[in-house]
Amino acid sequence: MDSKPSDSTAPERRPLPLPVKIVIAGGFGVGKTTTVTGISETPALTTDEPMTAIAGGLDRPGEASGKTTTTVALDFGCVTIDDEIKLYLFGTPGQDRFGFMWRDLTEGAIGALVIVDTRRLDDCYPAVDYFEQAKLPFVVAVNKFDGQLSHDLDDVRWALAVRPETPLVTFDARERTSIRDALLVLLRLALQRTTTAAG
Amino acid sequence: MDTHRPDDPPRVSPVRPFLDDGDGEGGGAPAGMPGGVPDPAASRVRPYMLTGGRTGPDETELEIEAQVVSTPAGLAALDRHLYEARDIVVLCATPMAVAEIAVRLHLHLGVARVLVGDLLGSGDLSVRRPGSGQHRNAQILERVIRGLEAIR
Numbered sequence: 001m002d003s004k005p006s007d008s009t010a011p012e013r014r015p016l017p018l019p020v021k022i023v024i025a026g027g028f029g030v031g032k033t034t035t036v037t038g039i040s041e042t043p044a045l046t047t048d049e050p051m052t053a054i055a056g057g058l059d060r061p062g063e064a065s066g067k068t069t070t071t072v073a074l075d076f077g078c079v080t081i082d083d084e085i086k087l088y089l090f091g092t093p094g095q096d097r098f099g100f101m102w103r104d105l106t107e108g109a110i111g112a113l114v115i116v117d118t119r120r121l122d123d124c125y126p127a128v129d130y131f132e133q134a135k136l137p138f139v140v141a142v143n144k145f146d147g148q149l150s151h152d153l154d155d156v157r158w159a160l161a162v163r164p165e166t167p168l169v170t171f172d173a174r175e176r177t178s179i180r181d182a183l184l185v186l187l188r189l190a191l192q193r194t195t196t197a198a199g
Numbered sequence: 200m201d202t203h204r205p206d207d208p209p210r211v212s213p214v215r216p217f218l219d220d221g222d223g224e225g226g227g228a229p230a231g232m233p234g235g236v237p238d239p240a241a242s243r244v245r246p247y248m249l250t251g252g253r254t255g256p257d258e259t260e261l262e263i264e265a266q267v268v269s270t271p272a273g274l275a276a277l278d279r280h281l282y283e284a285r286d287i288v289v290l291c292a293t294p295m296a297v298a299e300i301a302v303r304l305h306l307h308l309g310v311a312r313v314l315v316g317d318l319l320g321s322g323d324l325s326v327r328r329p330g331s332g333q334h335r336n337a338q339i340l341e342r343v344i345r346g347l348e349a350i351r
Contacts, residue, residue, distance in 0.1 A: 016294050016327035019264040020334060020343060039350070045302040074308070076298055081346030085339065088264045088296060104263055104308070110334045110343070180350045187347065191340040198337070 017086035022183065023106050025092040025131070026115035027123020031143045031173035032091040033075050035115060039089065039179045040077020074101060092127065102130060111137035111190045113182055115173070118142060118151040121159055128160060137193055139186040142170045250313040261297055261312050261319075266327040268294040273323030280323070284314055288323050 024032045037044040075091040090105050106112065114127045124140070131138040140162060142149065149170065151159075157168050167189055171182040269291040277285055286304050295303075301311035318324040333339050 013268075016266040016268055016325070018327060018333070018339070019262070019266050019296060019329050020339065021264045021329070045299060074298065076296075078296075079346065079350070081343050085342055085346065086266070087343055087346070088298075090263070090298070101308070108262060108264075108329050108331070108334055110340065176350065180347050184344060184347055187340055187344045190334070191337060191344065194335045194337045194340060197335070 015084075017080075018084055019086050019088055020081075021088040021090060021109045022186065023090055023092060023109045023112040023136075024115065025112050025124075025127035025138075027117065027120060027127075030115045030117040030120075030123065031145075032115055034173040035113070035143075035179050036075050036077045036089050036091045038173060038176050039079060039183070041079055042077065044075055044077035074105065106130075106134060106136060109136060111139070111186045113141050113186055114138050116140055116142045116156065116160075117145065118149055118156060119145075121151075121156065124160070128162060132163070137186065137190045138166065139182065139189060140166060140168045141182045142168065143173050144170050247307075247310065247313075250310055261316055261326070262329055263298040263301075263308060263312075264296050264329060266294055266296060267291050267300065267315055267319075267324050268326075270323060270325050273318065273321075276323070279321075280318075283310075284318060284323075287311075287314055287318060291324055 024035050026032055033044070074093055077089050079087045079089070081087050090109075092105055093101055112127070112131050114124050114131065116124045128138075128140070140156075140160060142153065142156060153168060153170065160168075162168070167185050169182055169185050172178040269288045273288045274292060277288060280288060283304060283306065287300055290300060290303060297311055297315055298308060300306070300315065301308045304311065306314070315324060315326075319326055330336075
């Protein structure tokens with residue numbers, strides 16, 4: 001009973017993939033769900049509920065956003081990396097009152113993409129604070145709504161007061177390849193941290 | 200009141216109010232939240248009724264991305280289970296993550312976790328959990344990079 005390379009003749013049950021995960025964080029209405037949906041190979045799973053009157057008071061999407069629903073639980077998608085690894089992307093819940101889920105979402109994660117809308121920079125502060133404290137590799141990804149940036153990137157970096165080694169990139173959450181590139185910046189940062197720690 | 204100029208390197212800027220509340224360890228929830236508002240997407244049953252009041256699986260907590268599949272034994276003995284447990288074994292004939300089970304069966308994530316934990320214990324499901332420290336494993340990270348680079 002040793003490891004013979006059993007081929008397709010046997011109805012072999014395929015081994016389960018190794019799951020790895022990246023967190024997609026940021027304030028309310030910054031494009032987290034768009035990002036997860038845009039890169040996921042299967043329809044992203046979202047428990048998206050219309051905002052209730054009560055939540056409407058709490059969640060204040062503000063004039064900056066035309067969003068009419070908000071993610072009350074979590075949304076996620078996946079990308080098959082190769083025959084063994086499956087990458088999951090989990091979007092953090094949009095509201096503070098679901099903050100208790102953050103630990104579950106971030107435990108064991110490769111890192112996080114913190115999505116920023118330059119019109120409402122302060123929305124991402126909790127996420128930035130959290131990942132800095134948790135020492136999780138993260139990249140600040142400025143979402144170019146309508147291809148526009150309303151602030152210079154240097155100003156954004158200064159306002160966020162992120163560490164100089166924290167990468168700051170711009171991307172377009174509606175473009176698959178743009179999401180991919182932002183994720184690659186994160187992965188290279190995570191890899192660099194790993195090799196630095198090891199060597 | 201100092202004025203802050205961009206070319207100073209002020210590590211603590213007044214613009215990030217939570218910046219300095221660190222107690223040194225990773226972890227606090229991002230902001231104050233007025234205690235548990237239950238997920239309205241879940242069923243009308245109090246969520247942890249389904250688990251006999253238990254809020255976590257018996258062993259260490261199952262990760263939300265852990266991969267779950269029904270065992271042949273589990274699928275052959277569906278009658279042993281009722282309701283959600285049975286639904287999970289049926290659903291997981293196709294492998295999926297714990298989080299996906301929760302979404303597809305409209306279960307609280309915590310509830311799905313407890314039930315999956317039980318079904319693992321009884322041998323009706325098998326699991327592949329993320330290895331500890333794999334997110335800091337260079338080989339795995341390199342493979343993920345290559346996989347993403349292949350996306351067009």
